[in-house]
Amino acid sequence: MLSNDILRSLRYTLKANNNDMVRILALSDMESTSAGFDTWMTKEDEEGFVRCPDIILSGFLNGLIYDKRGKDPEAPELALERRVNNNTVLKKLRIAFSLKTDDIVAIMTEQKYRVSVPEVTAMMRAPDHKNYRECGDQFLRNFLRGLTHRVHHSKG
Structure with a gap:
């Protein structure tokens, strides 16, 4: 992106x-x-x-x-x-908003995007790790949309 x-x-x-x-x-x-x-x-x-x-x-x-x-x-x-890259953005947003892997899965599920815990943890790994997975544009777009929804609706 x-x-x-x-x-x-x-x-x-x-x-x-x-x-x-x-x-x-x-x-x-x-x-x-x-x-x-x-x-x-x-x-x-x-x-x-x-x-x-x-x-x-x-x-x-x-x-x-x-x-x-x-x-x-x-x-x-x-x-x-x-x-x-998208993985770096995802990692830093995870830290900034104090999100756990389950929170990311929940955000994506709310966006009707199916993802498993192992898939999310694979995106958090170092690029040279054997189980590393690249975070695609569509995933990041849906995550940002879901994060916005969560932030805007958590305050009231």
């Missing part, structure tokens, strides 16, 4: 504006402006589209973890990935 699509989806999930997005990104010691996020929120087929660099998405996801869970001053900084 494009980094832009993921950021746009997370912005909706968090009910955030561009200033909130800049603040979350800043938690990972990265800088951007509200105007920068404006260009990344533009859809691929619209005029003014600028592809969001993977390192910005990685920094935003790290900032989201710090925003949701707090920053441990004794823990090492979270690594910034120069190349972000």
Whole structure:
């Protein structure tokens, strides 16, 4: 999935504006402006589209973890990935929203997407592990939609 699509989806999930997005990104010691996020929120087929660099998405996801869970001053900084794939996004969202494997299965089931616990754990493994499974675009899209539903409906 494009980094832009993921950021746009997370912005909706968090009910955030561009200033909130800049603040979350800043938690990972990265800088951007509200105007920068404006260009990344533009859809691929619209005029003014600028592809969001993977390192910005990685920094935003790290900032989201710090925003949701707090920053441990004794823990090492979270690594910034120069190349972000769907598995990385899924892992970081799992951490940020304190989700367990069963929570991910439940979210996917609510989205009418059948997945088993072993399939989800395979997506959490290192790429060189023999049971590693790639997280596809359709899976991540459904997960983001389900996560949004869960976040919006858990507060009341």
